[in-house]
Amino acid sequence: MRTRIIFAAICMLLLIACNGNENTADTPTVSPVPSATFTPLPSPTETIAPPPSATVEPTAAPTELVQVGPDNFPSQVSPFTGLQASDPYWLDRRPLAVKIQIFPRGQRPVMGASFADIIYDYYQNNGMTRFHAIFYSQNAEEVGPIRSARLLDAELMNMYKTALAFGGADWRILKRFTEQGLTDRLIREAPGNCPPMCRIDPNGYNFLVTNTIELTNYVVAKGIGNDRQPINGMFFDPNPPPGGLPGTQIYVRYSISAYNRWDYDPASGSYLRFQDTQESSSNGENEAYGPMIDKLTGAQLTAQNVVILAAAHDYAYQSRTGSSEIIEIKLNGTGQAYAIRDGLFYEVTWNRPAKDSVLYLTFPDGSLYPFKPGNTWFQVVGETTQTTNPFENVWRIVFGFP
Numbered sequence: 001m002r003t004r005i006i007f008a009a010i011c012m013l014l015l016i017a018c019n020g021n022e023n024t025a026d027t028p029t030v031s032p033v034p035s036a037t038f039t040p041l042p043s044p045t046e047t048i049a050p051p052p053s054a055t056v057e058p059t060a061a062p063t064e065l066v067q068v069g070p071d072n073f074p075s076q077v078s079p080f081t082g083l084q085a086s087d088p089y090w091l092d093r094r095p096l097a098v099k100i101q102i103f104p105r106g107q108r109p110v111m112g113a114s115f116a117d118i119i120y121d122y123y124q125n126n127g128m129t130r131f132h133a134i135f136y137s138q139n140a141e142e143v144g145p146i147r148s149a150r151l152l153d154a155e156l157m158n159m160y161k162t163a164l165a166f167g168g169a170d171w172r173i174l175k176r177f178t179e180q181g182l183t184d185r186l187i188r189e190a191p192g193n194c195p196p197m198c199r200i201d202p203n204g205y206n207f208l209v210t211n212t213i214e215l216t217n218y219v220v221a222k223g224i225g226n227d228r229q230p231i232n233g234m235f236f237d238p239n240p241p242p243g244g245l246p247g248t249q250i251y252v253r254y255s256i257s258a259y260n261r262w263d264y265d266p267a268s269g270s271y272l273r274f275q276d277t278q279e280s281s282s283n284g285e286n287e288a289y290g291p292m293i294d295k296l297t298g299a300q301l302t303a304q305n306v307v308i309l310a311a312a313h314d315y316a317y318q319s320r321t322g323s324s325e326i327i328e329i330k331l332n333g334t335g336q337a338y339a340i341r342d343g344l345f346y347e348v349t350w351n352r353p354a355k356d357s358v359l360y361l362t363f364p365d366g367s368l369y370p371f372k373p374g375n376t377w378f379q380v381v382g383e384t385t386q387t388t389n390p391f392e393n394v395w396r397i398v399f400g401f402p
Contacts, residue, residue: 082236233358247345304374
């Protein structure tokens, strides 16, 4: 068996009055994160070089899959997918991010996630994870269920220059958005703003949802700033680089409640997402998976790229005490990562040299790692995460927390 180790002025009174502290209502009863003791990875480096230049700098939209990025993207190509948009009109806008819940399990399936260019899946609190889905080259008629924001969302807004649709947040999290000058790009439910933030009631559930075209119209109407943003950093190549290890099945376990699996489908060249269907004991026994479906399409969620990012996790304000758990994830500088594409598994480094830098990946020699053209799912784990390779094609990532 091969073992490897990886992986915020108080908020304006008006914001507090409108939102309050959402944590209590936002926390279903689930089991806590199991304790683990692993050797931590080295701390991220704060000062690093800018993204290295790629040798290919296309100036016209490609008619087939070619190398593209990390800058000088053709106007019709998404810098988040390396693909030509079916309607390039939508690339002349600010990208949109939506917080999507996946817990409690009884309120699945999610809606609209398959239309996102990029999705971040990361630990939020009390053993659960939540999605931060970024929509740019495609639109979704319905996205949700929408829930509350966390501290990492501010970092992702800076990285991908998005406007964020979310359901509320603890006042300390709202304070972070204010401190970073992001308040004008926050979109929440309020009287008179349906659309874009509306309620639906399927099966007795009071879900908050949005439509990304209506969300863009709202951004324009509110004067948030909807010009095309300067987005560079990701490098795409349809051909997998050499040096990958077999990786056709990837398990990612956050807690006894939250765990998922990715299975490679050679026919489509993509990874299929499977999600927990029951609690599982701390040693990984009794894990049960089911296909993670997008209610909008009825199809299983897939990814062309799955990336595991190891970053320091810590309690932002206090130790864990039930619903007051607020986690600081330090996704800045550099850190260890694993990149998975085309049935192959690569050891790489993630890089974010500045607050507004789009995260990119490099090989040990400093050269750019090429994403496969298409969507990317980032799974953020802790630096004390344990990675094992129990079988030749299988990798198991077990989330570690200080």
